[in-house]
Amino acid sequence: MCSVTTVPSIDPVPELVTRTVEIPDPGALLSLLPDDAPLAWVRRGEGLVGWGEAARFSATGADRFSAAERWWNRLSKTAVVRDEVDLPGTGPVAFGSFTFDDAGTSTLILPETVVGHRDGRWWVTTVSVTGNLPPWPMLPRVSPPRRPGLVTFADGALSGPEWELVVAQAVERINAGELEKVVLARDLVAESPGTIDPRWPLNRLSDRYQRCWTFSVDGILGATPELLVRRERGLVTSRVLAGTIRRTHDDIHDLALAASLARSSKDLEEHEFAVRSVADALAPFCSSMNVPETPFVLHLSNVMHLATDLAGVASGNVSSLTLAEALHPSAAVGGTPTDKAREVIREIEPLDRGRYAAPVGWIDANGDGEWGIALRCAQSDPAGGSRMRLFAGCGIVAGSDPGAELAESTAKLVPMRDALTR
Numbered sequence: 001m002c003s004v005t006t007v008p009s010i011d012p013v014p015e016l017v018t019r020t021v022e023i024p025d026p027g028a029l030l031s032l033l034p035d036d037a038p039l040a041w042v043r044r045g046e047g048l049v050g051w052g053e054a055a056r057f058s059a060t061g062a063d064r065f066s067a068a069e070r071w072w073n074r075l076s077k078t079a080v081v082r083d084e085v086d087l088p089g090t091g092p093v094a095f096g097s098f099t100f101d102d103a104g105t106s107t108l109i110l111p112e113t114v115v116g117h118r119d120g121r122w123w124v125t126t127v128s129v130t131g132n133l134p135p136w137p138m139l140p141r142v143s144p145p146r147r148p149g150l151v152t153f154a155d156g157a158l159s160g161p162e163w164e165l166v167v168a169q170a171v172e173r174i175n176a177g178e179l180e181k182v183v184l185a186r187d188l189v190a191e192s193p194g195t196i197d198p199r200w201p202l203n204r205l206s207d208r209y210q211r212c213w214t215f216s217v218d219g220i221l222g223a224t225p226e227l228l229v230r231r232e233r234g235l236v237t238s239r240v241l242a243g244t245i246r247r248t249h250d251d252i253h254d255l256a257l258a259a260s261l262a263r264s265s266k267d268l269e270e271h272e273f274a275v276r277s278v279a280d281a282l283a284p285f286c287s288s289m290n291v292p293e294t295p296f297v298l299h300l301s302n303v304m305h306l307a308t309d310l311a312g313v314a315s316g317n318v319s320s321l322t323l324a325e326a327l328h329p330s331a332a333v334g335g336t337p338t339d340k341a342r343e344v345i346r347e348i349e350p351l352d353r354g355r356y357a358a359p360v361g362w363i364d365a366n367g368d369g370e371w372g373i374a375l376r377c378a379q380s381d382p383a384g385g386s387r388m389r390l391f392a393g394c395g396i397v398a399g400s401d402p403g404a405e406l407a408e409s410t411a412k413l414v415p416m417r418d419a420l421t422r
């Protein structure tokens with residue numbers, strides 16, 4: 001295993017050799033994962049899983065994305081690649097997770113083994129960093145995921161009522177004309193009697209939230225409904241969410257609620273801020289772009305969101321990671337205007353977001369990749385695997401009611417809570 005924290009120009013680059021071979025259906029991707037540091041990006045059974053660590057890059061600060069990209073380019077562009085499948089996600093692939101703010105550590109991880117599935121094809125990529133051809137891939141036998149013991153939940157930085165006061169402060173500042181929208185987050189601390197096997201919640205999340213991207217990278221895991229950006233051979237796509245309503249589990253009532261969400265001027269305004277921030281950030285990188293005029297309603301099992309899928313044609317050879325950097329933080333997780341919203345978050349949200357609400361995903365040697373926003377997620381505590389922090393946030397605009405926002409954040413915590421307990 002090799003670990004790199006900075007990239008001085010004289011740094012020796014590992015001699016990367018990768019071999020990708022097509023394999024018959026090996027079973028569900030998540031069922032292949034070992035319990036130690038599993039890497040995953042899976043939706044509806046397709047995607048990538050990985051394990052082992054051939055190389056890792058860590059970065060801190062405002063240039064964390066560009067430093068990570070430089071490292072990845074140096075590693076992957078000089079690699080010897082044997083790839084008999086040749087799809088986005090074959091050949092060398094790194095999984096990544098970035099911090100919301102400049103503080104804290106962001107990582108890119110090059111796994112020793114990656115298994116992928118897409119359009120009826122499966123493949124394995126193995127990696128060597130010694131210049132030799134990596135071993136012929138063998139999928140290890142893994143133990144089944146272990147159910148956590150009795151998990152308890154406690155308030156994180158603030159109790160619910162304390163958080164409502166912070167939301168009220170934000171509404172006041174919006175009404176005073178300081179900014180238009182700010183996204184505020186809260187956290188819960190989950191504690192289990194023993195080490196939590198991350199594969200347990202991962203499997204629960206991917207079964208129950210099939211429209212979401214289930215991810216696990218370097219201790220943060222979850223199922224996000226929001227795709228910050230995908231770049232695939234010149235096509236750029238993004239799914240923007242903002243505007244939320246809780247489900248009641250009465251289908252007829254939920255349909256009426258979906259219709260009211262689609263007409264709610266408060267939610268439409270909040271959504272418009274988010275779509276505009278993504279379209280504006282992508283514009284310099286795209287020769288053409290399709291931005292639908294009206295959102296659709298995305299139904300998840302706990303909540304419904306206003307959603308817009310944007311698509312563009314990349315004008316140059318810009319990587320998925322550069323695009324993720326340009327988009328982060330979108331108004332869906334930061335606010336409008338961005339800089340003012342970040343300032344307000346720093347001032348009134350007494351919480352270290354860590355990697356919550358920031359890009360998580362993967363990149364290949366061509367720069368193709370998918371980066372979600374780490375939402376509906378939990379971060380394992382570096383001090384021990386029996387503790388996790390769960391996060392949820394809400395977009396606050398002029399018409400926001402603190403009690404309703406607290407209820408919305410509680411609904412957004414349900415997927416992770418349930419995945420740890422049921």
Ligand SMILES: C=C(O[C@@H]1C=C(C(=O)O)C=C[C@H]1O)C(=O)O
Pocket residue numbers: 183226241242243244305332333357375376391392393394395396412
């Ligand atoms: C911030 C979160 O979600 C974001 C905020 C939303 C909203 O305020 O309506 C909806 C989806 C996400 O863009 C979260 O889930 O933690």
